[in-house]
Amino acid sequence: MAVSDETLAQPLEWRDTALWPMLDDLQGNILKGHGRDHTMNHFLRFDSAKIAAVKGQIQAIGTQVTSAIRQLHEAEAFREFGRPGGTNVFFFLSASGYAKLGITPPSGDAFKNGMDSRSLGDPSMSEWETHFQHIDALLIVADDSVTKVANAAAHLTARFQTSGIEIVGVDAGHALRSDPSLNEPKGRGIEHFGYVDGRSQPLLLVDEVQREISLEGEFSGWDPQFGPGDAALVRDPGGKTPDSFGSFLVYRKLEQNVRDFKLREKALAAELGLTGDDDERAGAMVVGRFEDGTPLISAPAATDPNPTPNNFNYDDDPLGLKCPIHAHVRKVNPRVPNDAEQRSHLMPRRGIPFGDPDRDLEDEDSFPTGGVGLLFMAYNKELERQFEVTQQFWANSFDFPNGTAHGADGIMGQGINDDQMWNSEYGEPGEEKPFRFANFVTMRGGGYFFAPSKSFLKTLIQ
Known part of the structure; x- marks a missing residue:
């Protein structure tokens, strides 16, 4: 049967x-x-x-x-x-x-x-x-x-x-x-x-x-x-x-320019006035998580969780005052509860990095400008409904998911030529500043x- x-x-x-x-x-x-x-x-x-x-x-x-x-x-x-x-x-x-x-x-x-x-x-x-x-x-x-x-x-x-x-x-x-x-x-x-x-x-x-x-x-x-x-x-x-x-x-x-990405993180922190321990929040605003995996929606600083939290959504942050609307992990998984249509576009990912696996990830003097990156792989039932929606209409879009033009995904977005908008405060309205964070990931084929x-x-x- x-x-x-x-x-x-x-x-x-x-x-x-x-x-x-x-x-x-x-x-x-x-x-x-x-x-x-x-x-x-x-x-x-x-x-x-x-x-x-x-x-x-x-x-x-x-x-x-x-x-x-x-x-x-x-x-x-x-x-x-x-x-x-x-x-x-x-x-x-x-x-x-x-x-x-x-x-x-x-x-x-x-x-x-x-x-x-x-x-x-x-x-x-x-x-x-x-x-x-x-x-x-x-x-x-x-x-x-x-x-x-x-x-x-x-x-x-x-x-x-x-x-x-x-x-x-x-x-x-x-x-x-x-x-x-x-x-x-x-x-x-x-x-x-x-x-x-x-x-x-x-x-x-x-x-x-x-x-x-x-x-x-x-x-x-x-x-x-x-x-x-x-x-x-x-x-x-x-x-x-x-x-x-x-x-x-x-x-x-997807080839990654690590050096320029890290320099741009620092420039974004300076633009938003994030100093000291708070400067790491600039990168988290781009990605939606701190380097250790702490979701930005959950905390304004890294907490080194184990395991990396995944049981969260953005219901209490509709304007992106904690986690920007255009943060990478929010763009490609908006996490709207009970939204079956939105969930239908998600796909199981099976990628793996390429490039030197033994390089010192903390050595700023040796950050590569190319030759490293991600071999992105994902399985789909329908390419048009899943991957193509998330790339074309989510990551590349300036007004997804809430209809306001906050910006495209600074990680996966392709061909971005406009600034995103960034809130200088965490969790409350602050001065929104335009700043372009894009094009550090190049699709090579x-x-x-x-x-x-x-x-x-x-x-x-x-």
């Missing part, structure tokens, strides 16, 4: 054995992040004259792709016994990849036409790094050791060249982490500007929801529970079972992909 839409409309109890056939056919990393600290992301192009050989290679990879059920069992073994999991492998096709294989792709105009055709404020494709141009597939290999990732990738790709698959480029991802703690034994994920990253995720599994409740209590501020059938899963038209699912993947390489079911991959030439 096929898994019902009603079951998929709420977090899944993955230990229910009735769901295991579906989870065995679904690629991992969709319902829960793989958690590995290193990845090699291979961008592939197919030789149209060797499609039979290409299909054979994809089918071979399909036998190696990590299933959702395997990933979840490995994650449980790590939590309970400290037993590390193995190398994870994930495979994706673009619309052009489907076309070269002669297979009808999943439907959707955004996927069909490609990221470069959409109105996202991005640089033109001619300015993208060349390995993002005209890509047919993406292969991701992930593990907690650079050596293990490299060895596994070499084995998987050994016959690509003779089989009509060209590796046109590789992005290497390396996680950045804070110091380990009791609740975060590997440390909290951070990004190159120095801020805790990865919170406010839609939670698609019952055990993830229960863990959140154990850390923060019942959801009185913001409810992170989402049904995977609403947020991520798409029935795979090429799958071989009634419960074959996939998901649309957004991939964007990306694409839309689909994560097919394992049964599709394993039977490609049958």
Whole structure:
């Protein structure tokens, strides 16, 4: 019996054995992040004259792709016994990849036409790094050791060249982490500007929801529970079972200019008259959280929480007097309680930083102006409804979410040429000052992909 839409409309109890056939056919990393600290992301192009050989290679990879059920069992073994999991492998096709294989792709105009055709404020494709141009597939290999990732990738790709698959480029991802703690034994994920990253995720599994409740209590501020059938899963038209699912993947390489970002933080603090310990609030006004993860809506100073709070909303701050309307985390998740339409645009994110993971994040003299950043990845049920709304109509907009022109998102907003408005006081009306904080994150390329079911991959030439 096929898994019902009603079951998929709420977090899944993955230990229910009735769901295991579906989870065995679904690629991992969709319902829960793989958690590995290193990845090699291979961008592939197919030789149209060797499609039979290409299909054979994809089918071979399909036998190696990590299933959702395997990933979840490995994650449980790590939590309970400290037993590390193995190398994870994930495979994706673009619309052009489907076309070269002669297979009808999943439907959707955004996927069909490609990221470069959409109105996202991005640089033109001619300015993208060349390995993002005209890509047919993406292969991701992930593990907690650079050596293990490299060895596994070499084995998987050994016959690509003779089989009509060209590796046109590789992005290497390396996680950045804070110091380990009791609740975060590997440390909290951070990004190159120095801020805790990865919170406010839609939670698609019952055990993830229960863990959140154990850390923060019942959801009185913001409810992170989402049904995977609403947020991520798409029935795979090429799958071989009634419960074959996939998901649309957004991939964007976002380069960060850390030095200029930090200098601009200081300039904003000076403009607003924030001095001494209070000067850190300038950066928190841009991001919406302090570097340690303290939400600005909750406190005017960092409190080093553990875990990083997530159970909050902005109901008592409609004018943005505590947390600016245009702060990054408020822009991309406005947290309006019981607003089903607004929640429908959120998506599970699975990004990882790129660039030197060992650099000193506190050494101002060595702050990079490029070469580091975030490999943004997010799974979507509908690209147009989820990612494209949050990028085009939320992050890039000057008047979202409350209809007043306070400014665009200073982190994710693209092509910003106007000042945002900043309140100099915390929690009460003060002098609003115009100040432009933008363009320290540059989109270097990306694409839309689909994560097919394992049964599709394993039977490609049958």
